[in-house]
Amino acid sequence: MKNSRFAIAIHILALTSVQPREQLTSEYIASSVNTNPVVIRRISSMLKKAGMLTSQAGIPGIGITKDPTEISLLDIYKAVQGKDEGTFAMHENPNPKCPVGSNIQSTLEKKLNAAQQAMENELATETLMAVIHDLFD
Amino acid sequence: MKNSRFAIAIHILALTSVQPREQLTSEYIASSVNTNPVVIRRISSMLKKAGMLTSQAGIPGIGITKDPTEISLLDIYKAVQGKDEGTFAMHENPNPKCPVGSNIQSTLEKKLNAAQQAMENELATETLMAVIHDLFD
DNA sequence: CTAAATGTAACTATAATGGTTACAAATGGT
DNA sequence: ACCATTTGTAACCATTATAGTTACATTTAG
Numbered sequence A, B: 001m002k003n004s005r006f007a008i009a010i011h012i013l014a015l016t017s018v019q020p021r022e023q024l025t026s027e028y029i030a031s032s033v034n035t036n037p038v039v040i041r042r043i044s045s046m047l048k049k050a051g052m053l054t055s056q057a058g059i060p061g062i063g064i065t066k067d068p069t070e071i072s073l074l075d076i077y078k079a080v081q082g083k084d085e086g087t088f089a090m091h092e093n094p095n096p097k098c099p100v101g102s103n104i105q106s107t108l109e110k111k112l113n114a115a116q117q118a119m120e121n122e123l124a125t126e127t128l129m130a131v132i133h134d135l136f137d
Numbered sequence C: 001c002t003a004a005a006t007g008t009a010a011c012t013a014t015a016a017t018g019g020t021t022a023c024a025a026a027t028g029g030t
Numbered sequence D: 001a002c003c004a005t006t007t008g009t010a011a012c013c014a015t016t017a018t019a020g021t022t023a024c025a026t027t028t029a030g
Helices: A005-015 A026-033 A037-049 A073-080 A104-125 A128-135 B005-015 B026-033 B037-049 B073-080 B104-125 B128-135
Strands: A053-056 A059-064 B053-056 B059-064
Touching: A005 A026, A005 A037, A005 A073, A005 A128, A005 B104, A026 A037, A037 A053, A037 A073, A073 A104, A073 A128, A104 B005, A104 B104, A104 B128, A128 B104, B005 B026, B005 B037, B005 B073, B005 B128, B026 B037, B037 B053, B037 B073, B073 B104, B073 B128
Parallel strands: none
Antiparallel strands: A053 A059, B053 B059
16 A cells, blocks of 8 residues: 555645634545545644644644745645655665675665655655646646 | 565676676575575576676586676666566545646656666666775675 | 476565554543 | 544555566586
8 A cells, every 4th residue: 555645745735724723623634635534634643743733632623833935845844744755765685795786775874864865855846835826827 | 574685686686796607506696695595596687687697507516697897786786686577556546536646646656766766876876896996895 | 317507386474554543642612 | 421523543455566486498518
């Protein structure tokens, strides 16, 4: 199964710009995203921890806490990806007795990090505002 | 479980520059990578389909078919990723009756493709030769 | 003819993910 | 004070991707 949290997180945040806070219950959002309310609350919780949303038990709805021009897609990406890592994985414990095996890890790390970084740099250039604007072209 | 085929594929190809072809049996490579020979043959098979390796049933070893300066990391990446897609997934069937749900897909596609593309562009700038060189710094 | 290797199919185990159920805690209206 | 509604989480299940493994047909070289 592929991770769709990033896409859903963007969807959630985009909704805050078109509906008043009190209508944005997890159930309402779930019906827009087409998933289960708990999935929404789970992702909202991550965005809340990242300081992008507010919400409170007992009070319906969620509110955005920053200006959409101040939230980059990278911010959102990092909020919903385990801070562990990106898209590339290395193989573990290559043979240290082999000249390739003994050095491949550090070499790969450099190259794969560069690729990951390029992707993150691109995400950093886009804002939530740009997404919202694009939605209503 | 995270996909490590890309890392292993690079490892396999790097080995072709330090060992004569006839020693590069799947068993030997597996001991350098620290995995099972079948895993190596599986990935080698993908690289073979992509035109980077040759091998033949009954004949031990694998041979590289291109100059390492002519193989980019992007070539390798594409060879071992299902041609399906990249690192981002969208959520399916958002609600078409919602102004966000009805447009989010095409908007997301643009932004996520741009990020994927940035990563691929970076991978395209690096060659297998650069990796091999880096291994022996 | 046999030994050794590649090439694949099939199966298993593990991990990540989304979906779901359940329930505690908070809130606001009555 | 009570109750309905909602958020916040934990727990569990189903699905999927992956690596690892077993098994075996095929090919080659001696």
